[in-house]
Amino acid sequence: MDSRYKTGVERKTAEERREAVLVAAMAEFASRGLHGASTERVARDAGIAHSYVFKLFGTKKDLFLADTERVYDRVLDLFRRGSESRPEAPLRGMGVAFGNLLERREELRVMIHGFAAAEDEEIGELVRKRYTELYRYVQQTSRATNEEMRAFWAHGMLLIVAAAIDLPSLTGKETWVAELLSVEA
Numbered sequence: 001m002d003s004r005y006k007t008g009v010e011r012k013t014a015e016e017r018r019e020a021v022l023v024a025a026m027a028e029f030a031s032r033g034l035h036g037a038s039t040e041r042v043a044r045d046a047g048i049a050h051s052y053v054f055k056l057f058g059t060k061k062d063l064f065l066a067d068t069e070r071v072y073d074r075v076l077d078l079f080r081r082g083s084e085s086r087p088e089a090p091l092r093g094m095g096v097a098f099g100n101l102l103e104r105r106e107e108l109r110v111m112i113h114g115f116a117a118a119e120d121e122e123i124g125e126l127v128r129k130r131y132t133e134l135y136r137y138v139q140q141t142s143r144a145t146n147e148e149m150r151a152f153w154a155h156g157m158l159l160i161v162a163a164a165i166d167l168p169s170l171t172g173k174e175t176w177v178a179e180l181l182s183v184e185a
Contacts, residue, residue, distance in 0.1 A: 072130035091142035
């Protein structure tokens with residue numbers, strides 16, 4: 001008999017538990033930030049023992065750093081796919097792809113919490129390193145001018161803030177929201 005079925009219930013692998021913790025933590029950090037988040041709630045939502053969160057990640061800050069890394073990985077992946085989808089206009093492709101993150105509010109809210117927690121040396125170092133990585137990727141891939149880069153990043157920050165305060169939910173109710181958030185395809 002497969003050892004995963006000792007109790008008649010499928011047991012999660014360590015990797016599946018780790019993934020469940022990261023998903024639960026993303027929601028918790030998005031709602032409450034690093035300092036307000038509860039590892040007890042993360043453990044409960046992930047369906048694991050509270051002590052196992054620390055076995056997997058060490059500290060709450062380490063868990064926050066892991067989720068922050070995931071957010072930046074996702075944005076970089078979106079930028080890559082966007083630039084590949086529009087090789088003739090990679091900056092436009094990246095902008096459209098980034099706009100898709102409006103559907104993933106939790107990730108963008110974790111990004112904002114990372115900015116807010118950047119006073120912590122370790123978090124600040126990670127956020128600056130990963131933000132620089134995104135900036136350099138966009139710059140090198142698009143060959144955009146300084147002015148185009150500023151406009152791209154300003155619009156990106158607008159989208160991050162819009163997602164955090166859930167402006168997309170007002171799109172059908174408030175015309176100014178649709179005008180503000182529109183991205184030409």
